[in-house]
Amino acid sequence: MLFSSGSHFILFITDNNFDFCSFQLPLLLLVLVLSSASPLDPDRNRPPDETGKLRWEKWQGSPPNGAISIYNSYADRIDYICKVGCHSGFYNPSKGSYCHYPKKKEEHRSSSFQILVNEDNFQILEWKEGSYGSVPQNAIRTCSSEEMYVGKNKYGLGKVDQQDQCFYLPWEGSEHWYRYYEVLTHMKAEEDLISDVKYHIKTAQIFKDPPKTLQSSTTINHALGPVTKTVSLTKTTTDVRWWDISSSITAGVKTSITTGIPFIVDGKIEINAETTHTFSGGNTWTEQISHSVSLHCKVKMVGYQYKMDIPFTAVLKRTYEDGETRSVTISGNYHGVQVGDIEAEVEKCKPLSNSKRFILQQPDVGYLESENLLK
Numbered sequence: 001m002l003f004s005s006g007s008h009f010i011l012f013i014t015d016n017n018f019d020f021c022s023f024q025l026p027l028l029l030l031v032l033v034l035s036s037a038s039p040l041d042p043d044r045n046r047p048p049d050e051t052g053k054l055r056w057e058k059w060q061g062s063p064p065n066g067a068i069s070i071y072n073s074y075a076d077r078i079d080y081i082c083k084v085g086c087h088s089g090f091y092n093p094s095k096g097s098y099c100h101y102p103k104k105k106e107e108h109r110s111s112s113f114q115i116l117v118n119e120d121n122f123q124i125l126e127w128k129e130g131s132y133g134s135v136p137q138n139a140i141r142t143c144s145s146e147e148m149y150v151g152k153n154k155y156g157l158g159k160v161d162q163q164d165q166c167f168y169l170p171w172e173g174s175e176h177w178y179r180y181y182e183v184l185t186h187m188k189a190e191e192d193l194i195s196d197v198k199y200h201i202k203t204a205q206i207f208k209d210p211p212k213t214l215q216s217s218t219t220i221n222h223a224l225g226p227v228t229k230t231v232s233l234t235k236t237t238t239d240v241r242w243w244d245i246s247s248s249i250t251a252g253v254k255t256s257i258t259t260g261i262p263f264i265v266d267g268k269i270e271i272n273a274e275t276t277h278t279f280s281g282g283n284t285w286t287e288q289i290s291h292s293v294s295l296h297c298k299v300k301m302v303g304y305q306y307k308m309d310i311p312f313t314a315v316l317k318r319t320y321e322d323g324e325t326r327s328v329t330i331s332g333n334y335h336g337v338q339v340g341d342i343e344a345e346v347e348k349c350k351p352l353s354n355s356k357r358f359i360l361q362q363p364d365v366g367y368l369e370s371e372n373l374l375k
Helices: 020-034
Strands: 002-005 008-011 054-058 069-072 077-084 087-091 099-103 106-110 114-118 125-131 148-153 156-161 166-171 174-178 180-186 189-199 205-208 212-220 227-237 240-245 254-257 262-265 268-271 281-291 295-320 325-346 355-362 366-373
Touching (some): 069 156, 077 099, 077 156, 099 156, 106 166, 148 166, 240 295, 262 295, 262 325
Parallel strands (some): 189 254
Antiparallel strands (some): 002 008, 069 077, 077 087, 077 114, 087 099, 087 156, 099 106, 156 166, 205 295, 212 295, 227 281, 240 325, 262 268, 295 325
């Protein structure tokens, strides 16, 4: 029973079977409404990355490779971590293809569930102590919409509910709650290094866009004879390169890649030597143009933009905060945008509109009709 007087609240418990753990929900919500505390860091306890090595996989009839399990010494058996919705529990082969989980004071079971997987044992996992709803950094959540986490105690696997401030255990048809428990966590990564990149050129795709004018120059001849004009056009373009990777790369973690960069030469893909890649480049084109009297010409620098999609495999080496390193093979797609096939394009020369006709006498030739250019 709850009484209020001003800002004070008094709780009376008269039922010996009262579920104090479940009762914490409305009380906690009330305290949160009155509190001015700042919200938690949104990155503090993210759920497993569904595209990474640590993820929830749909049950397909048998434990998948990398399924996470514990030895339950109290029951003398191997239990696997599973969940139904946001409620985590245990799967044990001796009890059939079901996930047993706690919910609303009862032990439930479902044949439609998910198993927690650590593919290639890539993530370093640790069980850390908690109590009264507390969870350590990098605790593994069951879903993003609820403050529930994978937990256990000496009796087996269950869930930690932060709002109810306790750990729930499914056991013999009932839901049992405890104040002290352990929470499953993953160790923070310090650095990622991608190396041994192998591009699968045979399955690559190349897309060539229509030609694009990068720069232009107009030359006007005011002389009475042919001239040779050297035109130098310079245009800086930006090449864009990125790698889509199947394994999750953690935001905020130092990431580097050692690889050659694919580029297109004469319509074919080549790979340069391994180096620190850059994402910009420039092209300069020089051409000599001969102009006739009374004519002006326009020369353009024209280039083609190429796009590349190239599948690749590589090795991801991750260094964790305790100094331990683990490696795993990853796959992905390289995407590149490159400007190439730079060439000069000379437009048709045209007479100037402000020219005058006059007669020019040349030795041994006689009189020649021509145009005098007036500026």
